Amino acid sequence: MPFARLYPQWVTFLLRVAGRDTCHRPERPRTHPVRQPGPGEPNRSPEDPGGRNDGGVDVTVDSSAVAPSAPGGVPTSGDEPQLVQLLTPEGERVEHPEYSIDLTPEELRGLYRDMVLTRRFDAEATSLQRQGELGLWASLLGQEAAQIGSGRALRNDDYVFPTYREHGVAWCRGVDPLNLLGMFRGVNHGGWDPNSNNFHLYTIVIGSQTLHATGYAMGVAKDGADSAVIAYFGDGASSQGDVAEAFTFSAVYNAPVVFFCQNNQWAISEPTEKQSRVPIYQRAAGFGFPGVRVDGNDVLAVLAVTRAALEHARSGNGPMLVEAFTYRMAPHTTSDDSTRYRADSELADWEKKDPIARLAAHLTRAGHADDDFFAAVEAESDQLAKRVREGVRQMPDPDTMAIFENVYADGHALVDEERAQFAEYLASFVEGH
Amino acid sequence: MAQMTIVKALNEALRDSMDSDPKVLVMGEDVGKLGGVFRVTDGLQKDFGEDRVIDTPLAESGIVGTAVGLALRGYRPVVEIQFDGFVFPAYDQIVTQLAKMHARSLGKVKLPVVVRIPFAGGIGAVEHHSESPEALFAHVAGLKCVSPSNPADAYWMLRQAIAGDDPVIFFEPKRRYWDKGEVHKDGVPQDLHRARVAREGTDLTLAAYGPMVKVCLEAAEAAAGEGRSLEVVDLRTLSPVDFDTLQKSVEKTRRLVVVHEAPVFLGTGAEIAARITERCFYHLEAPVLRVGGFHAPYPPSRLEEEYLPGLDRVLDSVDRALAF
The missing domain is CATH 3.40.50.970 (Thiamin diphosphate (ThDP)-binding fold, Pyr/PP domains)
Known part of the structure; x- marks a missing residue:
């Protein structure tokens, strides 16, 4: 049985000692200071990042402004307007005061x-x-x-x-x-x-x-x-x-x-x-x-x-x-x-x-x-x-490689690369398979 | 050759692009008289008129949607989204229309639209003014995404983005807007979609873009004091990513840490880690590590110094990578 499955806690420990996150890191002062917690704010640690706390961002105060009054009534649409019509549904030619037409x-x-x-x-x-x-x-x-x-x-x-x-x-x-x-x-x-x-x-x-x-x-x-x-x-x-x-x-x-x-x-x-x-x-x-x-x-x-x-x-x-x-x-x-x-x-x-x-x-x-x-x-x-x-x-299906055509007017390296790869992939099939 | 800020470099890029091509338009909220909230478009309306430098209604989808229509008419709109967090009303137009219309037309129409987005944090702003949504755009086929880190790149990359025929999402590192650097207008620019080795080293590669390049260069300087030689690759382009340059670097240093402000989960670094692992599997001495934002909304500005990857967090990851 692999070591890791028998002794998982040891693996964790050894990894931590090997220290991908802590080992070999030079001591270096930060270029700008870490923000210190304010009064009432919890001290943060990697184990307790405190993400569920509002962290001091909620500075909203209750409003003393007067609440707006309720909206008024809803307007209703007017009567349906008259259509411009020159030919009735029965095919009778009628005139309209603004629009006219004279066709041969x-x-x-x-x-x-x-x-x-x-x-x-x-x-x-x-x-x-x-x-x-x-x-x-x-x-x-x-x-x-x-x-x-x-x-x-x-x-x-x-x-x-x-x-x-x-x-x-x-x-x-x-x-x-x-x-x-x-x-x-x-x-x-x-x-x-x-x-x-x-x-x-x-x-x-x-x-x-x-x-x-x-x-x-x-x-x-x-x-x-x-x-x-x-x-x-x-x-x-x-x-x-x-x-x-x-x-x-x-x-x-x-x-x-x-x-x-x-x-x-x-x-x-x-x-x-x-x-x-x-x-x-x-x-x-x-x-x-x-x-x-x-x-x-x-x-x-x-x-x-x-x-x-x-x-x-x-x-x-x-x-x-x-x-x-x-x-x-x-x-x-x-x-x-x-x-x-x-x-x-x-x-x-x-x-x-x-x-x-x-x-x-x-x-x-x-x-x-x-x-x-x-x-x-x-x-x-x-x-x-x-x-x-x-x-x-009789309308033919387009050529498969048309997928890559006209994506850009001046060409594009990624389209060229994918076109070449796909062409190679298609060519890799033995005839009839 | 001139010393200028990123803001000035972007302004010059817009000006020179408009000078050389009458079809180039600038549009966005407050880009006219005000010159944009960051003054990137300062003076352009005065010189090119309201017809070419267009103050738009306050509607991002409308800005991008009409830019699509203008592009169909033969114009080359450069639109400004005022802040990263305000791009989302336009996300539908960008993803379903701008990105796909060229393919939808089987190449018959082109959409040379640049969407400039001041992005990322570090300026003590209120909510929605500090976000890094680049992965949401780099994920979309049909869009190109780039982010300059210095004035020279800001100038040339914007000029190249405008000159190209594809839609480009242009992420501007707003907290570096006022950093100065040399801009050589008569030089030969680097390819828009190439990364750049910003500092050579042998022990580990730091890959970053936009605002984090400066942090990585500082980290490399600090590490040098401890006897460690870090290479810094300024990715510059996020769609496509220049994996060749990165691969070359990692094959030399055998270790890679990707740094960005955006949340690490499914961020640019995730894709880079996967691809570099595949390309450099036998060269790597440590897993590719990522340093970035957390899976939490961008915090109130009093906490952003802790949220953003700074020198200490980058060096902490360097330590971890070197400890493998």
């Missing part, structure tokens, strides 16, 4: 086509997730008008900072739908070149991109350009500190940025009432810039309001907040089960306000489109779906 039949048909193709692509992506081709999909179903209306209001030189659900805006910017699927398939985290379409990468952390948009807009102003920047976010994000800070920064620097909030009523399972006691567009007033609420399922109103907001920004008037009042018809993502938190009746109500149906009704009623047109768009959407389906299935 061709432009109207273009908006319809954009919305149908976006919806078809979105549905295909959901199917591809169900088939295991995508790990996740965040559907925009129901928000087509909010995204196409705002996306089509942009100029080429304007810049977009999206969340992860702006598939319709991406479409308007000319980002190929397949590029959006890379991150949902898990082959990259985005990867498209933001500068080729002035469409930034999808941002997953809620609200972060509103600050990037603000900074970018500050840069636009410094450059003396007349471009505008648009930051997308949701009702949930309106609670984020970054969004409040973006409002503050953009206001004090008069940055040319439009904050475009798609209030789709639900932040996963939490209704907008859990985010705000006032209508979201009213938040802008407290920061000193205008806010407006638009019918987010009315593509004409969204287009008109966003155009005006962008014009406001690029004319040197600073930021503006647009709240597009809409509804997320699908679950938050394919991983969500929205039946756990919202009623079917709510969906049914919003179904009646469908953005595509109302524009179709208007086109038909006004004689701007016939059955051939609708059939042609339908056929085109099937083609798009087919292309997306085939493209996703």
Whole structure:
């Protein structure tokens, strides 16, 4: 039996005599004196460091100040405001005193086509997730008008900072739908070149991109350009500190940025009432810039309001907040089960306000489109779906060593070292094992 | 060649960077008229205007988040966080956005943003003004972290950090701000991510960075009086760490003590101990020891002299390492 197990106390003793802590230490005065215990304080020793005592740090005295009075009553939010609307849910064209729009039949048909193709692509992506081709999909179903209306209001030189659900805006910017699927398939985290379409990468952390948009807009102003920047976010994000800070920064620097909030009523399972006691567009007033609420399922109103907001920004008037009042018809993502938190009746109500149906009704009623047109768009959407389906299935997995790529722009010794080690490790496997 | 303080060296680095590149911006709280609470940006707004030296709202996440946006627009923002303990509202933007956006874009966008943080203690300040959070940043891939210990490094390292295309967290040793030293502006600077042997020795290596380099040099001087020859390595860069220089030193001295103000547990010293043990296993005569802060909140300033690694605690660890 080992000595140490038979005579543990002797081992301890011998170690102490050998004295790693005490032996060979030269006698040396400390360069500053040890603080001596004050009156009433215990003498400390290594055996009794006295960590449970307050050690004299608690010098708080009782306050003689008068206690503050109890807070007053809670204000209640006002009546729900009127939405800016130019097309009723029934497809009837109406006028608004502040916002107007005059589109050619061709432009109207273009908006319809954009919305149908976006919806078809979105549905295909959901199917591809169900088939295991995508790990996740965040559907925009129901928000087509909010995204196409705002996306089509942009100029080429304007810049977009999206969340992860702006598939319709991406479409308007000319980002190929397949590029959006890379991150949902898990082959990259985005990867498209933001500068080729002035469409930034999808941002997953809620609200972060509103600050990037603000900074970018500050840069636009410094450059003396007349471009505008648009930051997308949701009702949930309106609670984020970054969004409040973006409002503050953009206001004090008069940055040319439009904050475009798609209030789709639900932040996963939490209704907008859990985010705000006032209508979201009213938040802008407290920061000193205008806010407006638009019918987010009315593509004409969204287009008109966003155009005006962008014009406001690029004319040197600073930021503006647009709240597009809409509804997320699908679950938050394919991983969500929205039946756990919202009623079917709510969906049914919003179904009646469908953005595509109302524009179709208007086109038909006004004689701007016939059955051939609708059939042609339908056929085109099937083609798009087919292309997306085939493209996703052919999307290759990235090379393993891509893990180490683009971590730094100028390189990094540790990344280089780990890359080399991992490559060596991989190469150490015999073929097929 | 000129004698100047670290504050002045940093100021000159900002000034020269702004002179040589119109895209360089300075932004932060009170950096304009006031010149920053430590006067690092003194006079810059007067000379470069409010458009390039930007007094920001008091919101750290907003400062870094808008700096990201400005970088995307082609600017090179140098942002000042007023004190170490105030960086945390910006931690999300730094970690989830600034650090990762280059990789997220597969290299298509670059984020040349420098975040300057006056860090560490020793100035008798109130809470949140004396902390050493460097390990929290060095742990994040995509960020580079450096800390100068003297005016020459302060000048050149800041210039190099600004000129580089990666985000750099720049830890300034605030209690050494007023230390003077030679700055050679016409010299050839050392590589930003190389350590420097600040004092040669044979018996043991002390590795430190920022404010602790001076303490280690004093310890080496004191030890020399006792017949011990200590080598001092100024690490300078914490991400990446220059392990090659450190390895060379430890292979010679066979003993290593890492010194920093940050808490020892999972601190920079822990990583250095692990890597040097792996690289120098057959050379080491003693385990790598660490001297640093405790696993406790930074204490009230009346206790900081005891909390911070000083000459005695460093020499105590030297004794322990040499006793193995």
